[in-house]
Amino acid sequence: MPRRTTTMLASTLMLIVLLCAGVLIKVPYSEMSPGPTVNTLGEHDGEPVLQISGRKTYPTTGNLNMTTVRVTSADYRMNLVEAVYGWLAHDNKIVPHDTLYPDGKTEEESTQENAEEFSQSQESAKVAALKELDIPVKSWVVVSTVVKDSPAEGSLHAGDVIKAVDGTAVKQPGDVAELVTKHKPGEDVVFTVVPAKEQAAAEKEHRTATGAEDVTITTAASDDEGEKRAIVGITAGTDHTFPFTIDIKLADVGGPSAGLMFSLGIYDKLTPGSLTGGQFVAGTGTIDDDGKVGPIGGIEMKTVGARDKGAKYFLTPADNCAAAAKDTPSGLRLVKVDTIGDALDALQDIREGDTADLPKCTTG
Incomplete structure (x- = not known):
């Protein structure tokens, strides 16, 4: 057999061996890639994304798209070939598995946590939009979660309204x-x-909840290093009643990342005219009640x-601006926002065509 043929055969066999090894070798990485975008002013799977009843709404035009990221599941183990391909693909990102799923978090745990964050972001989006419109929203402090095997388990329950601690009125979650x-x-x-059941019944019947009761709990020591804190094993949050x-x-x-775009969509539907002026605006960002x-x-x-969906402007959280500006997709203009007010101001400039002075994202 000629030397050249032997060399080519050996090289081919080596390549096959390396490819097989690459497929078999698992690496501790996960992949992120662009996910679907959804117009908060439009429909998804045949029904409106935002449905408002009991209040006058107005027609809207254009797009206020929330954006998503696809990630490989917690249980998926990427092989070396997939990792290398992902590193070479411009629009994808390979990150350590623990970055997306810290502390060995399972797929079920991650899904549950994401669902809770999504639910909370929706509540905050509603509150932020209505506050911007000077529409009153009733709020109160509640038990969000109760830690298993903690002193509070069995005594306090998710949804219980916390009126006071040791006789001192509670006005915000941090007070607890x-x-x-x-x-x-x-x-x-x-x-x-x-109790949560009484609060739920009162809301349903449009009355003020009664039946407050005192619950005594013996505190335990925290797991902190150094001096131990007293804890009861709950997290406090905020619940709301909307008009x-x-x-x-x-x-x-x-x-939680769709909060800003949900709040803008709600604001748009509750006000005359169009926030976008028919333009295609997308964005992202968490939002709090304020x-x-x-x-x-x-x-x-x-x-x-x-950009792939057709957006021309992208509302970008101020703290994400530097990272986004390093590799801005062609044809997309990043607009820096720090509050819902900033976003509304930017949208006014966009619909009026006065875009020269829109707040910019820079790498510095």
Whole structure:
């Protein structure tokens, strides 16, 4: 057999061996890629994304698209060939598996956490939009979660309204931890609560909840290094009652990053005219009850997804601007926003065609 043929055969066999090895070798990485974008002003799977009843709404035009990121599942183990291909693909991103699923988080746990964050983001989007419109929203502090095997388990329940701790009125979630940690581990703390069932019944009947009761819990020591804090094993959050019904219909989406775009969509439907002036605007960002826009993950994937869908402008959280500006997709203009007010101002400039001075994202 000629030497040249032998060399080619050996090289081919070696390549086959390397490819097989690459397929068999598992690496601790996951992949992120651009996901679907959905117009919050439009429909998804045949029904409106935003459904408002009990309040006058107005026709809308254009796009206010929320954006998503696809990620490989927690249980998927990427092989070396897939990792190399992902590194070479411009629009994808390969990251350590633990970045997306820290502490060995399972797919089920990750899905549940994303669903909870998505639900909370919807509530905050509603509150932020209505506050911007000066529409009153009733709010109160509730038990969000109860830690398993904690002192509070069986005594407090998710949805219970926390009226006071040790007789001191609670006005915001942070008050709860502050009042509990005034105790030493092992001391009793008294919660004044309205049970979740009573609160739900009162809301349904459009009345003020009654039946507040005192619940005494013996605190435990935290797991902190150094000095231990007194804890009871709950997280406190905020719940709201809205003066009319706002439903957000969007399945198979998780996480908090659509908050800003939901709030803008709600605002648009509740006001005359069009926020976008018919333009295609996309964006991302968490939002809190006061309209503050927060950073999100996967910004590079979201800008690509928005551009591919047809967006011309992308509302970008201020804290994500530097990363997004490093590799902005061609034809997409990044607009820096820090609050819902910033976003509304930018949309006014966009619909009026006065875009020269839109806040820019820079790498610096």
